[in-house]
Amino acid sequence: MTSSDYCLNNGPFLSPPQFSEFVTAYLKTLIKCYRQMGFYTIKHTDGNIMTIIDQIAECKPDALHSLEIGRAHV
Numbered sequence: 001m002t003s004s005d006y007c008l009n010n011g012p013f014l015s016p017p018q019f020s021e022f023v024t025a026y027l028k029t030l031i032k033c034y035r036q037m038g039f040y041t042i043k044h045t046d047g048n049i050m051t052i053i054d055q056i057a058e059c060k061p062d063a064l065h066s067l068e069i070g071r072a073h074v
Helices: 016-036 053-058
Strands: 042-044 063-065
Touching: 016 053, 053 063
Parallel strands: 042 063
Antiparallel strands: none
16 A cells, blocks of 8 residues: 555645646555565555646556545535
């Protein structure tokens, strides 16, 4: 299981373009290498990942753990 929190309950630490620049390529390579070694990869992160979930899915983890939907603040 890879465990790096990317988000708070109200959204990611980085904007989607920043996430793409600084995280996505690295995560994709990491997951690919684990797969080549015969491991399954479960990506864990806390917080509301909805604005970056497409980029995480693009990295092709075997599973995604701890989906949280952010609440609207009144």
